[in-house]
Amino acid sequence: MSKQIYDRVALIGLGLIASSMFWAIKRAGLVGEVTGYARSSETRDTARRIGLCDRVCDSAAEAAEGSDLVVLCVPVGAMESVMKEIAPVLKPGATISDVGSVKRHVIETVQPHIPEGVHFVPAHPLAGTEHSGPEAGFAELYDNRWCLLVPVENSDPKAVAALRGLWEGMGANVEEMEADHHDLVLAVTSHAPHLIAYTMVGVADDLRRVTDSEVIKYSAAGFRDFTRIAASDPTMWRDVFLTNKDATLEILGRFTEELFALQRAIRTGDGDHLFDYFTHTRAIRRGIIEAGQDTDAPNFGRERAKP
Amino acid sequence: MSKQIYDRVALIGLGLIASSMFWAIKRAGLVGEVTGYARSSETRDTARRIGLCDRVCDSAAEAAEGSDLVVLCVPVGAMESVMKEIAPVLKPGATISDVGSVKRHVIETVQPHIPEGVHFVPAHPLAGTEHSGPEAGFAELYDNRWCLLVPVENSDPKAVAALRGLWEGMGANVEEMEADHHDLVLAVTSHAPHLIAYTMVGVADDLRRVTDSEVIKYSAAGFRDFTRIAASDPTMWRDVFLTNKDATLEILGRFTEELFALQRAIRTGDGDHLFDYFTHTRAIRRGIIEAGQDTDAPNFGRERAKP
Ligand SMILES: NC(=O)c1ccc[n+]([C@@H]2O[C@H](COP(=O)([O-])OP(=O)(O)OC[C@H]3O[C@@H](n4cnc5c(N)ncnc54)[C@H](OP(=O)(O)O)[C@@H]3O)[C@@H](O)[C@H]2O)c1
Ligand SMILES: NC(=O)c1ccc[n+]([C@@H]2O[C@H](COP(=O)([O-])OP(=O)(O)OC[C@H]3O[C@@H](n4cnc5c(N)ncnc54)[C@H](OP(=O)(O)O)[C@@H]3O)[C@@H](O)[C@H]2O)c1
Known part of the structure; x- marks a missing residue:
C-alpha cells in the first residue's frame, strides 16, 4: 500500500x-x-x-x-x-x-x-x-x-x-x-493571549523604576513564559490582529472586565474571591494535561533539562 | 574543608x-x-x-x-x-x-x-x-x-x-x-503576570460560545502556557496579591493602559504600531536567554521531549 x-x-x-x-x-x-x-x-x-x-x-x-x-x-x-x-x-x-x-x-x-x-x-x-x-x-x-x-x-x-x-x-x-467559530476559538486560545503577553513584556521594558537588566535577571517566575510568547514573529502577529480584529477585541474586552473585577478584589482585600477564582482555573490545566496537549513536568520539563 | x-x-x-x-x-x-x-x-x-x-x-x-x-x-x-x-x-x-x-x-x-x-x-x-x-x-x-x-x-x-x-x-x-524595590520588581516579573494568566484562563472558561473542551483541545498556541501559570497554588497567590497590593495594582494599571493603546491600534488598523511594539519585545527574550535564565529550545524544549 x-x-x-x-x-x-x-x-x-x-x-x-x-x-x-x-x-x-x-x-x-x-x-x-x-x-x-x-x-x-x-x-x-x-x-x-x-x-x-x-x-x-x-x-x-x-x-x-x-x-x-x-x-x-x-x-x-x-x-x-x-x-x-x-x-x-x-x-x-x-x-x-x-x-x-x-x-x-x-x-x-x-x-x-x-x-x-x-x-x-x-x-x-x-x-x-x-x-x-x-x-x-x-x-x-x-x-x-x-x-x-x-x-x-x-x-x-x-x-x-x-x-x-x-x-x-x-x-x-x-x-x-466553521470559519467564524475558528476565528473566535483562536482568539481565545491564541490571539488574545499573545497580545496580552506582548503587552506585559512591553510594560516591563518601559518601567523606569525597574531596569531591563533586573527584569531579565529576575524573570524566572511567570514573566519569562510571557517573553517566550512575545518573541514570536512580528509580521505574522501584526497580520493576525489586523485580520481577526472583531473576535480579538471581543475577547480582550471580556478580559479587561474580569481583570478589573480581580483588581477590585485585591484593592478591597477580598481574599475569598481571589482564592475561588484561582482554584477554578486549576481545573482547566488538569484538562489540558489529560487531553495530552501539554506535559505535566514542572516548568514544562525545562528545569531538569538544563545543559 | x-x-x-x-x-x-x-x-x-x-x-x-x-x-x-x-x-x-x-x-x-x-x-x-x-x-x-x-x-x-x-x-x-x-x-x-x-x-x-x-x-x-x-x-x-x-x-x-x-x-x-x-x-x-x-x-x-x-x-x-x-x-x-x-x-x-x-x-x-x-x-x-x-x-x-x-x-x-x-x-x-x-x-x-x-x-x-x-x-x-x-x-x-x-x-x-x-x-x-x-x-x-x-x-x-x-x-x-x-x-x-x-x-x-x-x-x-x-x-x-x-x-x-x-x-x-x-x-x-x-x-x-531593599524590600520595597524587591516588591516592585517581583510585581513586574511575577505577580502581575500571574494575575493576568489567571484572568485569561478564567475568561476562556467562562465564555459561553466556546466550550471548555474546545479551549482544552485547541490550547496549544499560547494559552496553555497561561494555564500552567494559572495552576499555581491558590493560597500562596491569594496571600501574594493581598500583601503586595500597591505594587501589583500599579503594574496592572500600567498594563491596562498599554493594552488599551494596542487595542486601539488593532481597531484603527495601525499595523506599524503593532509591528514596532512586537519587534521591541523580542529583544527582552533574547536577553533572558543570554543571561542563562531560560532555554532557547522551541516551546521550552517540550515538543521534542514528548513521551
Ligand atoms: N508560527 C506559528 O506558530 C504558526 C502556527 C500556525 C499557523 N501559522 C501561520 O502560518 C503562516 C506562516 O507562518 P510561519 O511561522 O511559517 O512564518 P515564517 O517562519 O515567518 O515564514 C514566512 C514565510 O513567508 C514568506 N513570505 C512573507 N511575506 C511574503 C510575501 N509577501 N510574499 C511571499 N512570501 C512571503 C517568507 O519569506 P522570506 O523568508 O523570504 O521573508 C517566509 O518564507 C502564517 O500565515 C501564520 O499565521 C503560524
Ligand atoms: N511556589 C513558588 O513558586 C514559590 C517561589 C518562591 C517563594 N515562594 C514562597 O514560599 C512559601 C511556600 O510556598 P510553597 O510553594 O512551598 O507552598 P506549598 O507547597 O503550598 O507549601 C506550603 C507549606 O506551608 C504549610 N502551611 C500552610 N499554611 C500554614 C499555616 N497557617 N501554618 C503552618 N503551616 C502552614 C503547608 O502545610 P500543609 O501541607 O500541612 O497544608 C505546607 O507544608 C510561600 O510564602 C511562597 O510565597 C513560593
Missing part, C-alpha cells in the same frame, strides 16, 4: 510551518515531489543549502505550476497577492490550501481569485514555536497536534479528504470547523 | 520550597540536622515516608527549638502566626529567615515578634514550579537561579553571610535588595 497522497505539492513561503510540513511529508513519504518558493533569495538559498524542498523555485508561479496541491504558507496579509500571482498557472483539479492563523479573512481575500475547476480547502495547524524561518522547522511539529480544516461552501469532498490524509500523515489529528 | 554551615536548621512548612531546600542541603552536606514541621498530619506523614527532613516534628516550636537557623516556608499570610508561636523557644544568636514572595509585608508582620538576640534575615528564592506540596521538591530547583536577601536595618553581617553561604551551597546566585 503506497502512502503517497499527491504527486506534486507546492509550498509557498518557506518558514517554520512550511519547513515542518516538508520534513513531516518526507518522514512519511506522502508526496512525490515537493516544490517550494520564498520571497527573498536569502531564504531560497538557505532552503537549497539545507535540502528543504525537492526543488526550490524562483517564483511562486513556477513552484505552483503543475502541482496537485498548493499550500500558502505566508503571513495572512500576504495570501491574497500570492494567490493572484499563481492563479493563472494552476492546473484544473488542483487544490489550494493555506495554513493561516485566521480563516474568515483568508477566505474572503483568497477565494475570489480561485479559478474555475480549482478546489479551495483552507486549513490551520495548531502547532508552532516562537521561532521562525526556514531553519526552524522539524518533522515532529504536528505530531499529536490538531489541524483544523475549514472547508468553504461547495468544497469538493474528495479534495477535503485528500488534504485530511496529508495532515494525518504528517502526524496531526484533523477536525473540521 | 567542611562545607557545613549550620549545625541545625528548621524548615517550617514543608511544601515545594522547603522540600527543595532540604534535598539541596543534603546534596551539598550544608547542615548537620534538618528538622521540619507542617500544619497537617497528612503532610508530616508524607514527609516521614519520603525521608523529607532528618526529623519531622509535631509542632513548629519543637522543630525550631535549638536550631541555628529557622526558615519560614509557609504562605506569606501565615508567617506572623508561625513566628509568634516559635518566638519563645528560639535560642540566642539564632537566625530567622523566610522564603516569602513578598518582603515588605513579611518584615512588617514578623519583625515585631523577633526576640532580643535573634537575627532576622528575610530572603526570597526566585525559583518555583506550578506544583506544590512536600513531594513537589527536587534538589536542582535553585541551581543557577537567584535568591534575593533583604536584610533589615541592623541585620547582623555574620548572620547575613551565613545565610548567603547556605543559598549558594544550594546552587543559587545571591544578591541583596
Whole structure:
C-alpha cells in the first residue's frame, strides 16, 4: 500500500510551518515531489543549502505550476497577492490550501481569485514555536497536534479528504470547523493571549523604576513564559490582529472586565474571591494535561533539562 | 574543608520550597540536622515516608527549638502566626529567615515578634514550579537561579553571610535588595503576570460560545502556557496579591493602559504600531536567554521531549 497522497505539492513561503510540513511529508513519504518558493533569495538559498524542498523555485508561479496541491504558507496579509500571482498557472483539479492563523479573512481575500475547476480547502495547524524561518522547522511539529480544516461552501469532498490524509500523515489529528467559530476559538486560545503577553513584556521594558537588566535577571517566575510568547514573529502577529480584529477585541474586552473585577478584589482585600477564582482555573490545566496537549513536568520539563 | 554551615536548621512548612531546600542541603552536606514541621498530619506523614527532613516534628516550636537557623516556608499570610508561636523557644544568636514572595509585608508582620538576640534575615528564592506540596521538591530547583536577601536595618553581617553561604551551597546566585524595590520588581516579573494568566484562563472558561473542551483541545498556541501559570497554588497567590497590593495594582494599571493603546491600534488598523511594539519585545527574550535564565529550545524544549 503506497502512502503517497499527491504527486506534486507546492509550498509557498518557506518558514517554520512550511519547513515542518516538508520534513513531516518526507518522514512519511506522502508526496512525490515537493516544490517550494520564498520571497527573498536569502531564504531560497538557505532552503537549497539545507535540502528543504525537492526543488526550490524562483517564483511562486513556477513552484505552483503543475502541482496537485498548493499550500500558502505566508503571513495572512500576504495570501491574497500570492494567490493572484499563481492563479493563472494552476492546473484544473488542483487544490489550494493555506495554513493561516485566521480563516474568515483568508477566505474572503483568497477565494475570489480561485479559478474555475480549482478546489479551495483552507486549513490551520495548531502547532508552532516562537521561532521562525526556514531553519526552524522539524518533522515532529504536528505530531499529536490538531489541524483544523475549514472547508468553504461547495468544497469538493474528495479534495477535503485528500488534504485530511496529508495532515494525518504528517502526524496531526484533523477536525473540521466553521470559519467564524475558528476565528473566535483562536482568539481565545491564541490571539488574545499573545497580545496580552506582548503587552506585559512591553510594560516591563518601559518601567523606569525597574531596569531591563533586573527584569531579565529576575524573570524566572511567570514573566519569562510571557517573553517566550512575545518573541514570536512580528509580521505574522501584526497580520493576525489586523485580520481577526472583531473576535480579538471581543475577547480582550471580556478580559479587561474580569481583570478589573480581580483588581477590585485585591484593592478591597477580598481574599475569598481571589482564592475561588484561582482554584477554578486549576481545573482547566488538569484538562489540558489529560487531553495530552501539554506535559505535566514542572516548568514544562525545562528545569531538569538544563545543559 | 567542611562545607557545613549550620549545625541545625528548621524548615517550617514543608511544601515545594522547603522540600527543595532540604534535598539541596543534603546534596551539598550544608547542615548537620534538618528538622521540619507542617500544619497537617497528612503532610508530616508524607514527609516521614519520603525521608523529607532528618526529623519531622509535631509542632513548629519543637522543630525550631535549638536550631541555628529557622526558615519560614509557609504562605506569606501565615508567617506572623508561625513566628509568634516559635518566638519563645528560639535560642540566642539564632537566625530567622523566610522564603516569602513578598518582603515588605513579611518584615512588617514578623519583625515585631523577633526576640532580643535573634537575627532576622528575610530572603526570597526566585525559583518555583506550578506544583506544590512536600513531594513537589527536587534538589536542582535553585541551581543557577537567584535568591534575593533583604536584610533589615541592623541585620547582623555574620548572620547575613551565613545565610548567603547556605543559598549558594544550594546552587543559587545571591544578591541583596531593599524590600520595597524587591516588591516592585517581583510585581513586574511575577505577580502581575500571574494575575493576568489567571484572568485569561478564567475568561476562556467562562465564555459561553466556546466550550471548555474546545479551549482544552485547541490550547496549544499560547494559552496553555497561561494555564500552567494559572495552576499555581491558590493560597500562596491569594496571600501574594493581598500583601503586595500597591505594587501589583500599579503594574496592572500600567498594563491596562498599554493594552488599551494596542487595542486601539488593532481597531484603527495601525499595523506599524503593532509591528514596532512586537519587534521591541523580542529583544527582552533574547536577553533572558543570554543571561542563562531560560532555554532557547522551541516551546521550552517540550515538543521534542514528548513521551
Ligand atoms: N508560527 C506559528 O506558530 C504558526 C502556527 C500556525 C499557523 N501559522 C501561520 O502560518 C503562516 C506562516 O507562518 P510561519 O511561522 O511559517 O512564518 P515564517 O517562519 O515567518 O515564514 C514566512 C514565510 O513567508 C514568506 N513570505 C512573507 N511575506 C511574503 C510575501 N509577501 N510574499 C511571499 N512570501 C512571503 C517568507 O519569506 P522570506 O523568508 O523570504 O521573508 C517566509 O518564507 C502564517 O500565515 C501564520 O499565521 C503560524
Ligand atoms: N511556589 C513558588 O513558586 C514559590 C517561589 C518562591 C517563594 N515562594 C514562597 O514560599 C512559601 C511556600 O510556598 P510553597 O510553594 O512551598 O507552598 P506549598 O507547597 O503550598 O507549601 C506550603 C507549606 O506551608 C504549610 N502551611 C500552610 N499554611 C500554614 C499555616 N497557617 N501554618 C503552618 N503551616 C502552614 C503547608 O502545610 P500543609 O501541607 O500541612 O497544608 C505546607 O507544608 C510561600 O510564602 C511562597 O510565597 C513560593
